[in-house]
Amino acid sequence: xxxxxDDILDFDFFGEEEPPTWDDPPEREPGPPRDRGPRRxxxxxxxxxxxxxxxxxxxxxxxxxxxxxxxxGVWVEGCASDRxxxxxxxxxxxxxxxxxxxxxxxxxxxxxxxxxxLKLEDxxxxxxxxxxxxxxxxxxxxxxxxxxxxxxxxxxxxxxxxFRVNGIRGLRTAFQxxxxxxxxxxxxxxxxxxxxxxxxxDLIWLDSFKAPAEATLQAEGVQLDVPTSEFIVEDExxxxxxxxxxxxxxxxxxxxxxxxGLHGSGISYVKALPSDQPLSTTTETFxxxxxxxxxxxxxxxxxxxxxxRLVVTLTIPKQPDPIVQEQTIPIIDPGxxxxxxFDVGALVPFGETxxxxxxxxxxxxxxxxxxxxxxxxxxxxx
Numbered sequence: 001x002x003x004x005x006d007d008i009l010d011f012d013f014f015g016e017e018e019p020p021t022w023d024d025p026p027e028r029e030p031g032p033p034r035d036r037g038p039r040r041x042x043x044x045x046x047x048x049x050x051x052x053x054x055x056x057x058x059x060x061x062x063x064x065x066x067x068x069x070x071x072x073g074v075w076v077e078g079c080a081s082d083r084x085x086x087x088x089x090x091x092x093x094x095x096x097x098x099x100x101x102x103x104x105x106x107x108x109x110x111x112x113x114x115x116x117x118l119k120l121e122d123x124x125x126x127x128x129x130x131x132x133x134x135x136x137x138x139x140x141x142x143x144x145x146x147x148x149x150x151x152x153x154x155x156x157x158x159x160x161x162x163f164r165v166n167g168i169r170g171l172r173t174a175f176q177x178x179x180x181x182x183x184x185x186x187x188x189x190x191x192x193x194x195x196x197x198x199x200x201x202d203l204i205w206l207d208s209f210k211a212p213a214e215a216t217l218q219a220e221g222v223q224l225d226v227p228t229s230e231f232i233v234e235d236e237x238x239x240x241x242x243x244x245x246x247x248x249x250x251x252x253x254x255x256x257x258x259x260x261g262l263h264g265s266g267i268s269y270v271k272a273l274p275s276d277q278p279l280s281t282t283t284e285t286f287x288x289x290x291x292x293x294x295x296x297x298x299x300x301x302x303x304x305x306x307x308x309r310l311v312v313t314l315t316i317p318k319q320p321d322p323i324v325q326e327q328t329i330p331i332i333d334p335g336x337x338x339x340x341x342f343d344v345g346a347l348v349p350f351g352e353t354x355x356x357x358x359x360x361x362x363x364x365x366x367x368x369x370x371x372x373x374x375x376x377x378x379x380x381x382x
Contacts, residue, residue: 085222088147088150088217088220089224095141095154098137098157099227099229102134102137102161102229103228105133105134105137105164105231106198107233110237113246114308114309115309116309116363120250123250124172124175127175131168134165134168137164138158138161138162138165141154141157149219153209153216156207157208157209159204160208161201163197164197164231170194171194171195174190174191174193175247175250178190184245185244187243188239188240188241188242188243191244192238192240195238199238201232202231205228209226210227241333242331245306246306249308261305262304263307264367265299265310265362265363266372267372268299268300268337269296269297271296272285272293273294273296274290274292274294279356281374281375281377284378285378287379288381289380291346294342294344294345295342295356296340297312297314299312299332299337299338299360301333301334302368303365306333307331307332309330310360310363311361312328312329312358312361313325313358313360315356316344316349316354318354319349323344325344350381351381353379354378354380355375355376356378357375358374359372360373
């Protein structure tokens with residue numbers, strides 16, 4: 001018999017039992033039957049899938065990731081919005097500073113042109129300095145880095161500032177060229193052409209800068225105030241008649257300093273506001289006091305010459321200190337009446353008759369000052 005035959009015959013019908021495993025539980029050993037009573041039928045048993053918990057974890061992780069992405073997007077968008085507002089805000093601050101400086105220059109020019117006894121040589125030197133200042137404003141504006149969407153509007157601001165340079169330079173040249181002119185009307189017309197550039201600069205600032213800048217800010221979703229810049233406050237300084245009167249006054253001061261023509265000013269009327277109640281110099285006026293109480297004083301140029309810087313003073317007697325206020329009329333033409341307003345409120349004496357006093361300082365060359373000071377009997381009531 002071969003070894004292969006031995007291997008075939010080498011087996012045991014009653015060999016050792018294999019140890020029990022989890023997949024093949026051991027059989028219960030036989031024993032005496034147990035009395036369990038009647039067996040109850042069990043209902044169907046439902047068991048959840050074994051992979052539910054990992055699935056829930058995966059859903060939670062996905063939701064958390066989405067939330068993080070959304071929050072990150074909101075944060076990034078908020079940061080970008082803040083940076084945009086800061087960039088636009090810085091620009092508006094810079095261009096506003098230039099616009100305010102230019103507006104102050106316009107006020108200085110108005111004040112100087114209305115200076116009594118102004119001489120041509122002094123005016124020429126002053127206008128030369130104003131030209132240099134205005135050119136510096138243009139250079140400063142050109143150096144400002146504007147946000148891209150505001151580039152076109154920024155060019156409008158620069159154009160307005162350049163018009164002011166041209167206007168001041170043109171005024172200086174016109175005063176030089178008309179120094180020996182014989183007709184004030186011709187001089188006034190030539191000066192008015194140059195002053196028109198100054199008036200146009202205000203319109204350019206509004207139409208070419210402020211309006212488009214506001215539209216851009218609205219489109220970009222940025223809420224900011226766009227600065228204004230008003231160079232000409234008194235429009236009269238740009239009319240041929242007013243400039244002719246200024247030219248005449250300067251010509252007279254440049255010769256012998258003696259005012260030419262008839263000069264005079266006077267009080268035209270005084271009334272209480274907001275009641276619009278006129279005051280009388282002969283009849284007592286009862287005035288009801290409110291927090292908005294004010295007085296309007298009308299002043300007339302009674303001569304045939306232009307007057308400048310008329311100082312008007314209102315005095316209300318009161319203990320221990322009277323109420324005293326001053327207002328100035330920059331310029332007034334012959335026959336014209338201009339009004340100034342004094343806000344006094346409720347800080348007035350009650351129940352007694354007092355004399356409210358109004359004074360208008362005499363202008364150079366004025367001889368009749370009888371209507372420059374008037375008193376009005378009034379009684380303030382509640």
